[in-house]
Amino acid sequence: MKKRQECIDVGSEYCPCYLAETNNCITCSQLQGKKFCDCNWRGVCVYQELLMNGNQIKQQRDYYNSTIEDIKEIGKDSYLLKLKVTRTLARQLKEPGAYVFLRDKRLPQYFDVPMSIMQSDVSNGEITIAFKSVGAKTNSLKKCDENVLVKGPYWNGIYGLRNLKSVKEKTCLVLARGISQAPALLTIEKLVKNKNKVILLLDKGSVGELFINDFIKDMNIDTYEEDLMSEKGKGLIMQLLLNEDISLIYSAGSDLLHMKVISIIDELGIDPYLAVTNNNEICCGEGICGGCTIRLKDGTRAKACKTQIDSRKIIERRVLLD
Ligand code: FES
Incomplete structure (x- = not known):
């Protein structure tokens, strides 16, 4: 069936x-x-x-006019944005995979850009987002002065959420590369809260900085730094998978990083749970525009913005298409 x-x-x-x-x-x-x-x-x-x-x-979901509390440069064309929101929205966004749409209120709706939540402070009603300025939408965010429009909450920023949220008292391997250090933080917080041992592999990627370090310094996690796309990086991932009893791998980075992880676990013949960042182009986020539609291996179509699908089915298909 x-x-x-x-x-x-x-x-x-x-x-x-x-x-x-x-x-x-x-x-x-x-x-x-x-x-x-x-x-x-x-x-x-x-x-x-x-x-x-x-x-x-x-x-x-509707738009919400949010005050910019802080914006600072954290790396190459990369910025950390702290926004004031309601406590309710902050609570709704304190989940792995959470994201919002942001837009300069002086610009039309097609400037809406989806952004992963890095940190959510429920008691103060604040969210933190990290973004890399790469095109018209993200460039416009840099130019916002006092306010920005926020629409949310959305939650499908990660595939494999069910396993990620249910794994408890196990060992988990988290890979975070470049700007994807941002969505990795909420995942790490969730894994730590569920009493998992977290091993974190960090790669500066094109951002050139490990900006997550300021946020995790008080957490009890094992951290390594390596170029995850290099042979050395592959060796480190393999070594950890062989020496530790890893129950879940979370890959936060490009589809190529996800694919690398899949090829390593296939090579080792192991089958840990897999969760990965959703890298599909998301436009409306509501399943309406069809801009995120992908065709899966079995020929069915899925709207990537709202559908939780097996990470492998999506990644293998996408990498084959690219
Ligand atoms: S982004 Fe519009 S349908 Fe998914």
């Missing part, structure tokens, strides 16, 4: 969304116009949620 796809928003206050209203629900077959139910029951029936809500979708 073909497995139904898992939407990250099922069970959240934003489900049912416009996809349910337009018979394009990611999870519910009835809300895809079919006459039968074959969802993988995950504790919430989207169809019933819609009926109980008077056949109306729930209120969707």
Whole structure:
């Protein structure tokens, strides 16, 4: 039987969304116009949620005018941005894979740019984001003076979230390269909170700095620094996988880094849980525009912004296409 796809928003206050209203629900077959139910029951029936809500979708995410508390350079064309938000939003964003859309309020909506959350301070209502200035959208962020528009929360910034959130009292290997040191922090916090031993492999990448170090100095984790795309880096990853009983690997970096990790575990014949950063181009984040649609190995299509899919299926497919 073909497995139904898992939407990250099922069970959240934003489900049912416009996809349910337009018979394009990611999870519910009835809300895809079919006459039968074959969802993988995950504790919430989207169809019933819609009926109980008077056949109306729930209120969707809106823009929020946020004050910029601080912006500073942390490396080559790279910046750390601290924003004031509500405590509720900060709490919703304190999860691995969380991200928001940011935009200079003087610019049109197509300047919205998705940004991973690096740190969320719930008691002070603050979020921290690291970004690298690479194009029109990210360049415009640098020029924001006092305020920036924030839309969120979104959560599908990582594939393999279920395993990442459930692993407890195990040993986990975290690889963080370049600007992806940012999304690695919330993951490390979660793994440490769940009493896992964390081994962290850091690579400056194109940012040229290990800006995560200021945030992890009080954490009890083993840290190494290496060029993860080099032969030496490969050797270090292999050595750790052979000498430590690694239950989960989290790869925060490009698809090429993810692919390297997959090839190493295949070479070693081991099968730890795998979680990886979602590197797909995300445009609306709502499953509507179709800009993030990818075709999986089995031929099915998936909207990468909202769907949790097996990391391997996505990465292998994407690398083959590139
Ligand atoms: S980003 Fe628009 S559908 Fe995924």
